[in-house]
Structure formats: structure tokens, C-alpha cells
Amino acid sequence: MSVTDATPRRPVRKLAALAACVLLAAGCAKAGTAGTSAEAGGGDKSPVKVGLVYSKTGPLAAYGKQYLEGFKAGLSYATKGTGAVGGHPVEIAEQDDAGDPAKAVSAAKDLIGKNYKILAGSTASGVALQVGPIAAQNKVLFISGPAAADKVTGLNKYTFRSGRQSYQDTKAAASFIGDAKGKKVTVLAQDNAFGQANVAAVKDVLGGEGATVDAVLAPPSATDLTPFATQAKAAKPDLLFVAWAGDTASALWTSLNQQDVFSATKVVTGLDVAASYPLFGPAAEKIDFLNHYFSGAAGGTEAELAMNDFVTKNGSKSDLFTPDGFTAAQMVVHALEANKGSDADTDALVKSLEGWSFDGVKGKLTVRAEDHALLQPMFQVKLTGTGAAAKPTAEKVLSAEQVAPPVAKMAG
Known part of the structure; x- marks a missing residue:
């Protein structure tokens, strides 16, 4: 299937300098937190591009909004407010799939054609089940979001999930x-x-x-x-x-x-x-x-407090799917951190996530190595x-x- 321009493109928005920084307690590296730009070695400061294909519009638009807000909060938290990993700014490009698998596939192919090595999003299950195989065919990391279909788990070695499943x-x-x-x-x-x-x-x-x-x-x-x-x-x-x-x-x-x-x-x-x-x-x-989550359900974990603080400061409130975005950002940052801020080796990104346990919004979360299920309370x-x-x-x-x-x- 050829890459098309069926989905309107949105400009890339750089999140290297997020206005609302979250104060973090010591020892947060275990929760998927990268260091500041001072830790970067060498002079290469090229950005890492992450494509978010999600429901900005359509029947699940409310869920998509929460996911996006959570992703921004998680990126701030995991990078200590720098929006960078190893000195590499993380840039995100938003694509609206409107809950339509065909639009999602088109958007994913468009981003992959522009050399995006990391995709995330998928508010709808039907979307995730179509984007996952595209990720595998092109060897890019794909982290599905609120999509709950069980078949997303174990779909292929390049597909993960940041939410719960049915x-x-x-x-x-x-x-x-x-x-x-x-x-x-x-x-x-x-x-x-x-x-x-x-x-x-x-x-x-x-x-x-x-x-x-x-x-x-x-x-x-x-x-x-x-x-x-x-x-x-x-x-x-x-x-x-x-x-x-x-x-x-x-x-x-x-x-x-x-x-x-x-x-x-x-x-x-x-x-x-x-x-x-x-x-x-x-x-x-x-x-x-x-x-699987409502605001306050986790009893005030460090990540939950940070998420709520960030989202509130940006004029919104945490809700059902805000943690799915937050967790996705933690996973992205951890994979990049394990590879010194580089997305060049997708297999290495995959390997770094398999078996990873970390402190998330809901408490301890684990990415099961065998099938990439996200184990969670x-x-x-x-x-x-x-x-x-x-x-x-x-x-x-x-x-x-x-x-x-x-x-x-x-x-x-």
C-alpha cells in the first residue's frame, strides 16, 4: 500500500522547553526519567522525532485529548522538565486519525516516510490493530495507548501498549x-x-x-x-x-x-x-x-501528583486516559535513555522496554517481556x-x- 496524504498534516511542535516544570523527588530515574542536557556526550544535539497518531476528532476525541495531555505531562516528568534525552530534544508531530483505521495507517506511513522511528497513540482498538503491523513491517517502535483490544498484546515484537487491555x-x-x-x-x-x-x-x-x-x-x-x-x-x-x-x-x-x-x-x-x-x-x-484510573485512584503516587500538577497548570484535569499518555512518554524516554538519546536502532529500543518495571501513575507497572502486556493494578x-x-x-x-x-x- 502506498503512502498517501489522506490525513491533514499538523506542524511539528517542539517540546524541548516546557513552561510548567515538575519538581521531582530523589531517585526518580527508576520511573523512566532522563537526565539534563549536561549529561549528553559529544556535539550531536539532533532532535528525536515521535509521531502521535490519535483521535483528535471523532467519537473518541475526549479520550484522545486526555491521552495527549498525559503524554505532555509524562514527557516533562520523565525528562525533568527539559523535554530532551541525552541532550536530544524530543519533538512530537500530531496526526488526527479521527478513529478511522484507514486514516491512521495513512498517517503512520506518512510519518515513517519522514523517518519517524517512534509512533504512539491509538485511542481506538481498530486503529491499533492496523497500525501495529505497519510498525512491524517498517521496524519502528509503536506504543499503543487507550486501545483495549487484547489482540494488541503479542501483536508483534515492535508493538507495546501504555494502557490496560480488555x-x-x-x-x-x-x-x-x-x-x-x-x-x-x-x-x-x-x-x-x-x-x-x-x-x-x-x-x-x-x-x-x-x-x-x-x-x-x-x-x-x-x-x-x-x-x-x-x-x-x-x-x-x-x-x-x-x-x-x-x-x-x-x-x-x-x-x-x-x-x-x-x-x-x-x-x-x-x-x-x-x-x-x-x-x-x-x-x-x-x-x-x-x-483502571480516575483522578486520585492511586492515592497520590509521585507520578500521579506530578501528572495532576502539570495538567492542572495547563488548564485541564486528569481523567480516565491521562495516565495512558503519561505512561507512553515514560516508555519513550526510557527507551531513548537506554540508547543515549538515539532512536537509530529500533531493536535496541524494543529490548530496553522488555521486562522493564517502573513507578507509574498507578504504582508499579511492568512491561512483560514475552508479549509486551502492561501489567498494572x-x-x-x-x-x-x-x-x-x-x-x-x-x-x-x-x-x-x-x-x-x-x-x-x-x-x-
């Missing part, structure tokens, strides 16, 4: 049901890569524990979700697992409320972005939420209050080991 969501959901043997579980999701990945994960986890699993899948374009809420209720499950993303969430929860689904079955879902909290209304306290959460007063509280922390996915065979 299996980890499902293990967190399974913690609410206890013994799954003989129980019926229905998955309510969108009929896309994300939704299908959740169905597969629930069948793998809960089905493997003896539950009967079926699914109600809605077209991603559907706006009237009442028929799907009705189908979910009619299935009479012991557990309704809702896996939903994007700007139709409000319509979904309205439909579930109207069909009185919450009084008919136990409902478990992932806690979405803060803007979604009021959408649950009085039913919020009847729902069991799994979560998850949370059981309760949402109390209604409207603008709705607030999440972490009821239980599930360790990285408790929710770890099985090792995937590396595909390429």
Missing part, C-alpha cells in the same frame, strides 16, 4: 461475581473491535470459570439504544457486563434506566470519564464499577452522589498479578 477489565469485573459456575453473563457492547474484544475476554475469563456467556451487540452508529437495552433485560442474566465507549454513552444509560434494567440484574461496567458521572443518576449507587469503584456531586471512591485495589492476562504468543 482481559484486565474482565478480571476486574469477575471480582464482583464470585463463583461464576452455573451463572449466566450477558455482555452489552458495541459491535466493533472494542466490543468484540470484551465479548471474547468475558467468554475466556468467566466462561472458563463455568459461566454461560452471551452478547447483545449494537451497531456503533446506533443512536436509539432502547431495543438493545430491552434485549439485555430479556436475557435475564445474573450479571450484565456493559462495555461501552464514546459519545452515545448517555443514550445507553438513559435506555437502561428507562427499561429498569438495574432492578432486574447485577450491572457491572467500566467507570468512564468524569463527564459521564452525572449520566448514571440515582442508579449510580446500584452499579458496580471496574476502573485495577480498581473496584463506587460512585456516590448525583449530578455534579457524583464522586468515585476506590473500594478495592486489585493487584497487577490478580488481573494479569495469560501470556500471548508473539505473532511476529
Whole structure:
């Protein structure tokens, strides 16, 4: 496939001098922190270019915004505010894929054609599953972001992830049901890569524990979700697992409320972005939420405090996917730091990340060497209050080991 210009190009923005510097405690190198430019050897100060292909627009634009803000915060943190590694300024180029895999592939090829050796982003699972193979074909490092599809793990040796995956969501959901043997579980999701990945994960986890699993899948374009809420209720499950993303969430929860689904079955879902909290209304306290991050969930790790400080100073607030960007930047900086600020040897960048454990926003994170899964804690959460007063509280922390996915065979 030839490289095209289907995706509008945005100018490269140099982040070598970030205005809001984060004060770091001693010993932060273990969290993926590079030194100042004074550590650079030789006279070569050529920039390192990183391409971010993410959803600036489209149905997951809110997630993309959080990812970008987190990446900037993580870059500042990991480079001690210099925006450079070994004296090499890190430059980023943003490309908007609008959640469209074809646009993402075009953008990735465009960046690779301009000699970008490091790509990151992928807000949507369908995008990550298309960009990963392009990265492998061209031997560039690719760090997928919020995209949750399990197939991203082990996709190829050049593909990593900075967020959680569907299996980890499902293990967190399974913690609410206890013994799954003989129980019926229905998955309510969108009929896309994300939704299908959740169905597969629930069948793998809960089905493997003896539950009967079926699914109600809605077209991603559907706006009237009442028929799907009705189908979910009619299935009479012991557990309704809702896996939903994007700007139709409000319509979904309205439909579930109207069909009185919450009084008919136990409902478990992932806690979405803060803007979604009021959408649950009085039913919020009847729902069991799994979560991979909300602001304050980690209890104030050094990285979390630094991220929140940076994002707040830049006029925003940390949210569900801010850590995914932050973690991606930590990974990029660590890989470059291990290679003296050079991106010339992609295999060396890959090797430096495999098996790396570090202090992230949520605590200790580990990049599993065998398949590049990101091992991380998850949370059981309760949402109390209604409207603008709705607030999440972490009821239980599930360790990285408790929710770890099985090792995937590396595909390429």
C-alpha cells in the first residue's frame, strides 16, 4: 500500500522547553526519567522525532485529548522538565486519525516516510490493530495507548501498549461475581473491535470459570439504544457486563434506566470519564464499577501528583486516559535513555522496554517481556452522589498479578 496524504498534516511542535516544570523527588530515574542536557556526550544535539497518531476528532476525541495531555505531562516528568534525552530534544508531530483505521495507517506511513522511528497513540482498538503491523513491517517502535483490544498484546515484537487491555477489565469485573459456575453473563457492547474484544475476554475469563456467556451487540452508529437495552433485560442474566465507549454513552444509560434494567440484574461496567458521572443518576449507587484510573485512584503516587500538577497548570484535569499518555512518554524516554538519546536502532529500543518495571501513575507497572502486556493494578469503584456531586471512591485495589492476562504468543 502506498503512502498517501489522506490525513491533514499538523506542524511539528517542539517540546524541548516546557513552561510548567515538575519538581521531582530523589531517585526518580527508576520511573523512566532522563537526565539534563549536561549529561549528553559529544556535539550531536539532533532532535528525536515521535509521531502521535490519535483521535483528535471523532467519537473518541475526549479520550484522545486526555491521552495527549498525559503524554505532555509524562514527557516533562520523565525528562525533568527539559523535554530532551541525552541532550536530544524530543519533538512530537500530531496526526488526527479521527478513529478511522484507514486514516491512521495513512498517517503512520506518512510519518515513517519522514523517518519517524517512534509512533504512539491509538485511542481506538481498530486503529491499533492496523497500525501495529505497519510498525512491524517498517521496524519502528509503536506504543499503543487507550486501545483495549487484547489482540494488541503479542501483536508483534515492535508493538507495546501504555494502557490496560480488555482481559484486565474482565478480571476486574469477575471480582464482583464470585463463583461464576452455573451463572449466566450477558455482555452489552458495541459491535466493533472494542466490543468484540470484551465479548471474547468475558467468554475466556468467566466462561472458563463455568459461566454461560452471551452478547447483545449494537451497531456503533446506533443512536436509539432502547431495543438493545430491552434485549439485555430479556436475557435475564445474573450479571450484565456493559462495555461501552464514546459519545452515545448517555443514550445507553438513559435506555437502561428507562427499561429498569438495574432492578432486574447485577450491572457491572467500566467507570468512564468524569463527564459521564452525572449520566448514571440515582442508579449510580446500584452499579458496580471496574476502573483502571480516575483522578486520585492511586492515592497520590509521585507520578500521579506530578501528572495532576502539570495538567492542572495547563488548564485541564486528569481523567480516565491521562495516565495512558503519561505512561507512553515514560516508555519513550526510557527507551531513548537506554540508547543515549538515539532512536537509530529500533531493536535496541524494543529490548530496553522488555521486562522493564517502573513507578507509574498507578504504582508499579511492568512491561512483560514475552508479549509486551502492561501489567498494572485495577480498581473496584463506587460512585456516590448525583449530578455534579457524583464522586468515585476506590473500594478495592486489585493487584497487577490478580488481573494479569495469560501470556500471548508473539505473532511476529
